[in-house]
Every structure is written in structure tokens, then in C-alpha cells.
Amino acid sequence: MQTLLTAAQMRSADQFTIANKPIASIDLMEKAARAFVQCFLKDEFDTNKSIAIFCGKGNNGGDGLAIAHLLLANGYDNIKVYIVNFGDKQSSDFAINLQRLDESRCKKAVIDKPVNLKNIKPDLIIDAILGSGLNKPLTGDYAELALYINRLNKKVYAVDVPTGFFAEGSLTKNYNGVRAYKTICFQRPKINFFFPESIEATEKFEVVDIELDEKFIQAQETDFYFSEESDIRRILNIRKLFSHKGTYGHALIIAGNTNTMGAALLASMACLHTGAGLVSACIHQGGLTALNTALPEVMALTRDEYTRIENPSKYQAIAIGPGLGISSENERLLESLIMVNKALIIDADALNILSERPDLIEKLAKNTILTPHVKEFDRLFGEHDNWWDRVQTAKKYAQKLQIVVVLKNQYTFVCLPNGKVMINPTGNPAMAQGGMGDALTGVISGLVAQKYSSADAAVAACFIHGKTGDDLSDQNYVVTASQVATGISKEIKALL
Known part of the structure; x- marks a missing residue:
């Protein structure tokens, strides 16, 4: 049986893997991006489709930048990355992947306010705005951006977790986050994916292996287990x-x-x-x-x-x-x-x-x-x-x-x-x-x-x-x- 962990425990698994594999955090991010892209390509093999990738400035956004780079390498030429610039903080791995993307031919734009978004008409959307760890509904610009993405009525693939969705804990009745067609999550599904309310956030999910330390994950204390x-x-x-x-x-x-x-x-x-x-x-x-x-x-x-x-x-x-x-x-x-x-x-x-x-x-x-x-x-x-x-x-x-x-x-x-x-x-x-x-x-x-x-x-x-x-x-x-x-x-x- 598989242990199912909280978002905080999964972050600990990341850190343990980085410290003990050993593997650099930027390389683990690259591994996650490759796993995401391999899964994505099974569903979306038409390289002529246009893709909009929304990236926050944390590690979830860093994943999104690495995904953009890999999709370009797999023949997707019509990609545009939207950097969600709603705050000053950014992770170091995000910064590294942003520099790599700047050196590529990928188009990008910076979003300071959702109101600045005009005439976006992609075939597909990848949501890499906010990762796991949220415990309250979206507010302000993030809520407005999620509403904008949902109104585009396009097929959305979420990176690890849809923006605005709680990985565990009580789910609110009026979900106001990004509504994904599919979430491609890393190593373990989020506990809340198994609750009926999750259908508001993602129609389906698929788990991809990013080679985190399984012994560490299986040894964690948890109440939730997945029968195999x-x-x-x-x-x-x-x-x-x-x-x-x-x-x-x-x-x-x-x-x-x-x-x-x-x-x-x-x-x-x-x-x-x-x-x-x-x-x-x-x-x-x-x-x-x-x-x-x-x-x-x-x-x-x-x-x-x-x-x-x-x-x-x-x-x-x-x-x-x-x-x-x-x-x-x-x-x-x-x-x-x-x-x-x-x-x-x-x-x-x-x-x-x-x-x-x-x-x-x-x-x-x-x-x-x-x-x-x-x-x-x-x-x-x-x-x-x-x-x-x-x-x-x-x-x-x-x-x-x-x-x-x-x-x-x-x-x-x-x-x-x-x-x-x-x-x-x-x-x-x-x-x-x-x-x-x-x-x-x-x-x-x-x-x-x-x-x-x-x-x-x-x-x-x-x-x-x-x-x-x-x-x-x-x-x-x-x-x-x-x-x-x-x-x-x-x-x-x-x-x-």
C-alpha cells in the first residue's frame, strides 16, 4: 500500500531526496518537467496546437518554465509563456529556468495584472501558477486570473495541482481556482483528489514518477493509504x-x-x-x-x-x-x-x-x-x-x-x-x-x-x-x- 502524504510531507520528501540522492534541486525540477511532458505528449501529440503556459514565480512556475523548454525541444513551436508577476518573491530555481528560457526562442510575456491579458486564444493551457500548500481560497489578482483562464474554456493541464486547490483538508463549497481537464502530479496523488469535491478542480489526474526517495515516503506517518x-x-x-x-x-x-x-x-x-x-x-x-x-x-x-x-x-x-x-x-x-x-x-x-x-x-x-x-x-x-x-x-x-x-x-x-x-x-x-x-x-x-x-x-x-x-x-x-x-x-x- 502506498502512503499518501500532505503537501508539507511531500516537500520534505523533495528535500530528503536532494540531500541524500544526491541531486541538485534544479535537476530534480528538470526530472519533474520531463515526467510531466512525457505524460502530456501521450494525450497531446499534435505539435501544431498553440499552448499558453502560465507560470508563477515559485517552484511550480519553475516547473512550468522547464516544461516550456522541453515542449519546444519536442517540436511544439507555438508556445507562449506568461510570467505571473503578482509579487516580488521568486525561487532560485525559477530564476535559473527563466534565464534558460530567455536564451531560447520561446515567446514570453509578463503579467502584472490580469486586466492586461488581451486576445489570448491558445488551443491548450498549462497551469503552473501556484503549487500545493494553499489552505484558503484565492483572492485578488490570483482569483481574477483563475476566472480569466476558466472563461477561456480551453483544455487545461495542471502541473502537480490546479492553482487554488487544497492538497488536503476541508474543501470549500465555492471553488474559485483554475479548473483543469487533467492534473499531472508528481510521485503521489494529493489526498484531496480522492474526494468528490475535487471534480470542480480537475476532471482526472495521473501520477508520474520523479524518483523521489520511496523509502522515505513510505516511512512517513500518515492516516491515508492507497490500496494496491x-x-x-x-x-x-x-x-x-x-x-x-x-x-x-x-x-x-x-x-x-x-x-x-x-x-x-x-x-x-x-x-x-x-x-x-x-x-x-x-x-x-x-x-x-x-x-x-x-x-x-x-x-x-x-x-x-x-x-x-x-x-x-x-x-x-x-x-x-x-x-x-x-x-x-x-x-x-x-x-x-x-x-x-x-x-x-x-x-x-x-x-x-x-x-x-x-x-x-x-x-x-x-x-x-x-x-x-x-x-x-x-x-x-x-x-x-x-x-x-x-x-x-x-x-x-x-x-x-x-x-x-x-x-x-x-x-x-x-x-x-x-x-x-x-x-x-x-x-x-x-x-x-x-x-x-x-x-x-x-x-x-x-x-x-x-x-x-x-x-x-x-x-x-x-x-x-x-x-x-x-x-x-x-x-x-x-x-x-x-x-x-x-x-x-x-x-x-x-x-x-
Whole structure:
């Protein structure tokens, strides 16, 4: 897993690399510029396009000057650099690269005020005005310049971070910085790129390696980590000879209602394909025919007016919630399971029931897994203005209650009892369909049934679920939850 660092920590990584490689800071800047240009050229290979490069006078601007020089060397003749001269300070590396640019054939202009910009009509823009480290919105000339660039309505490539975007911390509602098409960032993505508000600043991002000291970066203290495929391979176990259905545990899925049997089927199907040895579905009486027809491998446990699960200890995993419905009977069922002090997987309607019973939240058994989407999360833990604060709350409760909180989004945040936040990289917009959460609950349940720890089960399930959807999206405009549920086994096999 990769450590994700703050802007200050990444600056420390720069300094450590310079001191210990050793490498001069100007040469590290050149390396960053080369990595940026290589990435840029994959997207923009038409050398006839005109490019405007806006450079501040710090190191981000120094990167921009080096990029201009390299693009000229790669056949881009129609380049103009705009030096953003809104202050007296400039970095020494910026000054060196400015002198190099003066000795080239590159056109340049100095901007003392945004109002001085007239008739700029580039095909592309590169934003190298301000780097990371900002913690408040742009004001004055910088805000006016960002507005001007945005109004040009051209494709913008940002160097490391869009001007005006916070690398970490709470993001303001009314973003007033540069709006990039793509950000090409160095060595690590900014933590805030994984939050939904970042779409206002950059449509996408790509990370390029500039050979900073990885041992130093990996050794830094942080709460945020990025799951990698190698992590999931380490978690997963190969099935061994002489194992049998009892080896892989018994999962109970308490789900579905009169009009929502699909949720029970999807969760049970995903659990089955994840490899649980036995799967039982506790369902509404009216769903028996559907279950027996669609999933003959799954055993049925019918729910009456009030159902109490006899001997819950015989199940290695109990999941409750998908399509369950909200009723006093289901509230009593959930409460009875919580009072047994057994770790559960709680999703959907069970989360909504839990939000009305804060007394039960405090009684959750250690290693319980909650899987809320944003609205369910806010019902449980209170309204939040932004995703940074939401994740901080999830982290706090995961530590306080010693549970796992799976906060679902494009990048799902798996908040662990030890305070770590694992960010899941897999999944895509083709999966934006009903039932995906039910399938994820089934995958988590299947892994817990096989005696994976709650933390490992949640991290691996999110990755496998999303990766299955990623592979399916290569051939499909949309991906259904049924496709994902049945594709899980193939994905696990591929990972192993």
C-alpha cells in the first residue's frame, strides 16, 4: 500500500531526496518537467496546437518554465509563456529556468495584472501558477486570473495541482481556482483528489514518477493509504487440497422484502461467488420461489412477523440490511443480533434503523463492518458540509468503537480500527446502478465467512468488487450488479 502524504510531507520528501540522492534541486525540477511532458505528449501529440503556459514565480512556475523548454525541444513551436508577476518573491530555481528560457526562442510575456491579458486564444493551457500548500481560497489578482483562464474554456493541464486547490483538508463549497481537464502530479496523488469535491478542480489526474526517495515516503506517518493490487494478493488465500465446504464458513444474509427480493439475491449471489462454503438467506416468505429458482445453492431461512436468529454463533458471517425494509420487527431483529455481541456486516435499511437507535451504535461488537453511502452515513453520524470532515468522523468512530466503516463513493474510504484510512482505487461510473452495494455486502460477507479479518475483508472486498466492474466496463457501457456478483470468482482467480 502506498502512503499518501500532505503537501508539507511531500516537500520534505523533495528535500530528503536532494540531500541524500544526491541531486541538485534544479535537476530534480528538470526530472519533474520531463515526467510531466512525457505524460502530456501521450494525450497531446499534435505539435501544431498553440499552448499558453502560465507560470508563477515559485517552484511550480519553475516547473512550468522547464516544461516550456522541453515542449519546444519536442517540436511544439507555438508556445507562449506568461510570467505571473503578482509579487516580488521568486525561487532560485525559477530564476535559473527563466534565464534558460530567455536564451531560447520561446515567446514570453509578463503579467502584472490580469486586466492586461488581451486576445489570448491558445488551443491548450498549462497551469503552473501556484503549487500545493494553499489552505484558503484565492483572492485578488490570483482569483481574477483563475476566472480569466476558466472563461477561456480551453483544455487545461495542471502541473502537480490546479492553482487554488487544497492538497488536503476541508474543501470549500465555492471553488474559485483554475479548473483543469487533467492534473499531472508528481510521485503521489494529493489526498484531496480522492474526494468528490475535487471534480470542480480537475476532471482526472495521473501520477508520474520523479524518483523521489520511496523509502522515505513510505516511512512517513500518515492516516491515508492507497490500496494496491499487491496488497490484495497478499490478503487472499489459495484453496488447498482436502478442504471442504466447512473449511470456508457459513454466511447468513438477512435481506430482501416483498418488493425487494433482488437485494437478497444479489447479496447472496456475490457471497456465493466469493467462496463462502455455505450461504443461507434469511428472507421474506414470499421470496422462496425466487431464491430457489435463481440460487439453488443458497439455503433459505424464512422471516415471520418476528424472527429471532437461533444460535447465531454457528454462522461465521452475518450480514443484515439489503432491501430489508424498515419496521419494528426488523428493528427488534437487528437489536437482538447486536445484543449477542457478535460482529456483523450492516448495510442499507439496517443502517437506517441504526440511525434511529443511537444507543445501539454504542453497543456494536468489535470488528463490526458498516457499509454506508453518503446519505446513510450522515443519518448515522450527523450532517457534514464536506467529505474531508465526513472521513474524519468515520475515522473517529472506527477507532472509538473498534469497528470498520466502509464509506462508499467513487473512491471508497475504508476506515479501520487502528486509525488508518485505506482508499480503494477500483470502480468506475459504469457501475452507477442499483444493487452494487448489495453485491459489495455479499463479497464482504463471503470473505468474513472464510475467516478473513474484518479489516482485510473490507479492504479486499472493495478492491475485488471494483476491479470486477472495471474489467466488465472494458466491453460494456454500463455494468449491472448481477454481472459483478457473478464475475467475482473469476476476478479472485485472476488476482491469485
